[in-house]
Each structure stands twice: as C-alpha cells, then as structure tokens.
Amino acid sequence: MTEISYASPRPGFSPLALDSRSLPVRLAAVLLGTLVLALASRISVPMVPVPVTMQTLAVTLIGAFYGWRLGALTIIAWLIEGAAGLPVLSNGAAGLAHFAGPTGGYLFAFPIVAAMVGWLAERGWNGRNLPLAFAAMLLGNALCLVIGAAWLATLIGFERALLAGVAPFLLGGLLKSALGAAILRAFTRQKAQAPTA
Template sequence: MTQTTFAEAFVPLKLANRSLAYKALAVLIGTAFLAVSSWISVPMFPVPVTMQTFAVTLVGALYGWRLGGLTVVLWLLESFIGLPVLAQGVPGPVAFAGPTAGYLVSFPIVAAFVGLLAERGFTRNPFTAFGVMLLGNALCLVLGAAWLASIIGLEQAWDFGVAPFIIGGVLKSALAAATIEMLRRSGIRLS
C-alpha cells in the first residue's frame, strides 16, 4: 500500500493540475460567485446578514487553501478599488474601516482554513464537511466580533455581531456541505 502525500490527499476540482489560464478563469468565476452571494443581503445593524460566508467556505473547500484564499483576497481587492462587490454595494476603503472590517479580513483566512481541511480529506462526506463549514463560520464570527468589540465593546459585539448569526451560520454550513455532496454525486470529481 502506498502512502498518500499531503498534496495528493485531496485536490479540489483538480485546479492545481490546470493551466494558469484555467486557474485565472476559476478565480474570476469565484470572485463573481462571492459578489453575487454578497448581494443576497438582509440589512441589520451594524452587520448585515449575507450569503458571503456560504460562498467563502465553499470556495475554500472547492479551490483548496491557496487558490481559495487568493480568490477571496482578489474579491476583497475588487471592493477596495471601488467595485460594488460587497454586501449592500459598499465599495472601497469604507467597508474596511467600519464594523464589518473584521469579518472581511477573516474571509481569506476562513477560505484558506476550510481549503486546508478539505485538502486533508475532511470534506469527503457530508457530516465532516458540515463540521468543516461550521468551523469556518465560527472562525469568521470570532475574528469579526474581535474587531467589532474594539469598536462597540464585547457585550454589544456578541449581541449584534455573533448571536444573530449563529443560526444562519449553521444553515449556511449545512447548505455548503450539501452543495459539496451534490457536486460529488453529480460526477464532478472532488477527491
């Protein structure tokens, strides 16, 4: 029996074996998916409810830690230069200075974290995939709330930046795990 190396353990969508042009197209599609997911938004104060964490975790799981993290960074750069790709179309540096900044900064970390776990084989079945997505959502809430707490205090950060998003995080994690399973059953090779 041969031992599988880390790089061979899980190759999401086999993007690592593709040409640079193919990877660039995948990144472009990924940033568009992230933007569309951002526009699905329910305004709340101080942080809106969006499908961003669903998209961030899914991109991480499907693209792997390097390309997933890079895709999310490029999406954030699109916003930073003024493209309306974030929730409520808030472009530019304003989004990175307000109450949502911690969540935005967490997104590439979350994508890379989920991608790393996916590459280690933790998204091979729907139950462990759900756990991975849940961990990704939790990491986003912790990092985002840490920034928010520096602005409005710890108790209010919990009340306005974590508690209202827990059920949504669980649901988005289940949806992301179900999406991975659906792709696997449709014949798209994910491992």
C-alpha cells in the same frame, strides 16, 4: 529492502483539480470566484433578528472547491476589487471605509476562512464525508464570527460585539454550514457518477 515513505497519506480531494490546471485556467477561476462572491454578497435571506447574506457560504465553498491557496487568493482578489471601488461587497457596497468600520474584521477574516476550509477539504473534510464537510463549514463560519467580533469589540466593546456581531448570526451560520456541506456532497456524488472518457 523496502523503502519507507514518511509522507502522510492524504485523501487528495480537489473537486475542480485547479492545482493541476494551467495558469490561464486558474486566473479564470479566480475571476469567476470573485464574481460568484460578488453575487452572493447581494443575496439576502430575511431572518429574525437580522437578514443573512450568502457571503460566508460563498467564501467557505470557494475554499472547499478551490483548495486553500487558490481559495484564499480568490477572496483577496475580491477584497482588492471592493477596496478599489467596485460594488462587490455586501449589498453592492464598495470602498476602503468598509475595511476600517464595523465590518472590517469580517472582511479580513474571509481569506483566512477560505484557507482553513480549503485546507480541511484537502485532508478529507469534504463531500466524501458529510459530517466532516459540515464540521469544516461550521468551523469556517465560527472563525469568521470570532475574528469579526474581535475587531468589532475594539470599536463598541466586548459585550455589545457579542450581541450585535455574533448572536444574530449563529442560526444563519448553522444553516449555511448545512447547505454548504450538502452542496459539496451533491457535487461529489455527481462527479463520481459522471462517465469517464
């Protein structure tokens, strides 16, 4: 008699395989992730009408590479660093005031975004499937804008929040989604071509 398994098949794609690593390795990955995000927060690409930072690109990539649990934990650690006064937020900003001001919604959205992109990546929306990787990145950017604008609307009103907190970032979100998907694809190809011991 054959035993029936009710577990749904999963692609099981974890580029860095951090879930199977030791605790010290995972802690080092979290610290490295917060450093990458801090550096990405200082990179600003001139665009019209507003410059675009690389924060959301880093957030979505951390989710995709780390998986949903460790990805979200890494972003939370970065937020704690920023709240504690370390200059890791956008353009080297720091302090609790940023969590209560206009950018608060976007900051609180980041760990949710990383978790969602990581969850999707673990289910096949990753570098093995470029259209799905792009869709995961795009959904991550869209979720960030929705949560950020919802918070912003409580401060300045719905219409102004859409004009100031969503519209200027649509093109940047699209481009960062494409770049993120391309990075995942390139990493997947490189890993597939790497010789095994």
